[in-house]
Amino acid sequence: MELGPYLLFASLEGLVHAAVLSLIALGLSLVFGVMRIVNVAHGEFFMLGAIITWWVSSFVSGNPAIGFLLALLVVPIIVGMTAVLSDWLILRHLKYDPEATIIATIGILYIIQQFALMTFGPDAKPVEQPFNIRLDLYWFGFSAYKFFVIFSAIILLLAIWLVMSKTKFGLILRATQLDSETAQAFGIPISRVYNIVFGLGAAIAAVGAVLIVPIQQAHYLMGGEPLLLAFIVVIIGGLGSLKGTVAAAILIGMSDGIISVFFSPNIAKILATLLVVVVLIIKPNGLFGTTKT
Amino acid sequence: MLVVDNLVSYYANIKILNEISFNLNQGQVLCLLGRNGAGKTTILKSIMGLVDHTNGLILFNDEKLSGVSAHFIPKKGIGYVPQGRRLFSELTVEENLEIGLLTRKKGEKTKEKILNMFPKLKERINQISGTLSGGEQQMLALARALCIEPNLLLLDEPTEGLQPSMISLIRNSILELKKQGVSILLVEQRVEAILPVADEVIIIESGSKIFSASSKEFKNKATLKKIYGFIGL
Structure with missing residues (x-):
């Protein structure tokens, strides 16, 4: 294949990767933005979604x-209900203390991971694609299902944007994100908001898992890499910024896809991590982040 | 209307307020004066349920507020204008008002009434609140609290950092609300700005109530001198 079509192929693979990554990172960003906690178990909610899909x-x-x-x-x-339950049983009792919740979510990570291993076993589990159509793009054929993944992610991201910017529920989430104490003084029950947001963040990651598992297979250790990439995306985009998260997911997903096709996935991860360092030096709050006052 | 009896408040294990008691009747303005760090803001936060650990009794319209979750308190008709305004700075003027309106499910009529009180905000309805001037931000903080149509309004240093014309606008708004029967608990540092509207003054020092005077008493020069002395002016 010549370079042009090969680059197009790599970009399409990158777009599929970016689409799923933007969903996973959006869930993580939503939880961090509103609750101000780092959810280390986020990748495991993604993994749980993939295993349950199988x-x-x-x-x-x-x-x-x-x-x-x-x-x-x-x-x-x-998956959303599992997260809601985790919040209700564990996180709210820690009063969402940033340090304690990191330790607690590491605990949740191991519980979910070991539950998946003990219940479903250590083997990778394939899921058949819902439709097996190959589109002929002149130079090469490309799975129609992968276009469906990109399209579905765009629809979901638009729906989340609409909910956040145009509905009362979105207004409540944004107000809580900006100043939770003042939000309480205006009747917003923040512990209920946190509970819903924790569930919502996990459910969005689970949608990403359902979409990717017919391409990637489900495995009990598959949560680690997306978590790392989601953290990279959220840091580059700006902690808590949904716009920044989507922009950074496209940047990282595309570059990860293209570099993986042309070179190797390991080089892609090294470059993404280096990019985080560069962004943190130039813009410590990320590309779209603002300093919380 | 509001009864605060032997209020003791803590941040972590540190005692901030020491057996504070006072009453506030309907349509009255009670002013809490004191130096920085005296505990005035903690009194307001304790009433709003925003302090984790309090002892003593807080009654509003004979209903106990102590131990009630913070988000239920505004629903009872208590409006709060926090120190430093604490607007939702990335939301527009309208969205800030919407949050106030959500509290007690007030509708468009209330919003229109509030915007007519503050025509400047009507002009800037779609502007991001963090980009308003200091005076406009204070107007919005007051307007947002008024969206819940409060019976009791807690104002924490509403004249802080404002120019004289804005101070007089805030003072006139307080007088107008007082006429409508709204009770106001006011924390201030600027004695001269607030004494003309206050019915009673309480001086707080190191978390304790050390002096109180009614409007009749603080018109007396000796009492006034005493008040100025307490707050270091």
Whole structure:
């Protein structure tokens, strides 16, 4: 293949990666932005989403699209409820103290990871693509499902943006993010808001998992790498900035995809980490971050 | 209306307030004076449920506020203008007012009424609140609190950093609210700006109430001198 088409192929692979990464990072950013806690277990909610997708689709025989649609409906709810329960049982008792919640979410990480290992075993679990159509792009063929992943992520990101900017619920989240004490003084029940946001963040990551698992397979150790990349994205984009998170996910996802195709995935990770260092030196609050007063 | 009886408040294990007691009746303005760090803001925060640990009794319209979750308190009709305004600085003027309106589910009519009180805010309705001038920000902080149509308003240093014309606007707003029967608990440092509207003054020092005087008493020069002395003027 010539360089031009090869670059186009790598960019499309990068876009698929960026689409899923933006969903995972958005969940992490939402939790950090509103609750001001670092959720180290976020990657495990993604992994749980992938494993449950395999589990749900293995129940449905026949057309794989039915199992996939069922997973798309059910998995974010199950993972979201798991996160809500974790918050209710653990985090709220720590009064969302930033240091204590890091330790607590490391604990949640291990609980979810070991639960997945003990319940579903150590093997990678394949999930069939809901439709197997190959689009002919003149120079090469490309999976229609991968275009579906990109399209679905864009739709979900637009929906989240609409909710955040145009609804009362979004207004409450933004007010809580800006000043939780004053928000309380205006009747906003912040512990309930935190509970919902923690669940929502995990559910968004789970949607990313449902979308990616027919391409990538589910495995109990698959949460680590997306967590690292999501942290990189959130730091580059600016902690708590949804706009910055999406921009940085496209930057990191695309470069990760392109460099992985042309060179190797390891070089892609090294460069992404170096980019974090450069951004932190030039703009310590990230590309779109603001200093909290 | 508001009864504060033997209020003791702590931040972590540190005692900030020491058995503070006072009453505030409907349509009255009670002013808390004192130096920086005396505990005035903690009194307001304790009433709003924003201090973790308090002892003593706080009653509002015969209902106990002590131990009630902070987010329930504004729903009872208590408006709060925090020190330093504490606007939601990345939200627009309108969105800040919307937060106030959500509190007690007040609608467009209330918003129109408030915007007519502060026409400057109407002109800047879509502006990001953090970009307003200091005086306009204070207006918005007051307007946001008035969106809940409060029966009791807690104002924490509303004239801080404002020019004389804005101070007189805030003072006139307080007088107007007082006429409408709203009770006001006011924390201030600027005695001269506030004494004309106050019905009672309480001096707080190191977390304790050390002096109080009614409006009749502080019109007396000797009492006034005493008040100025207490707050170091």
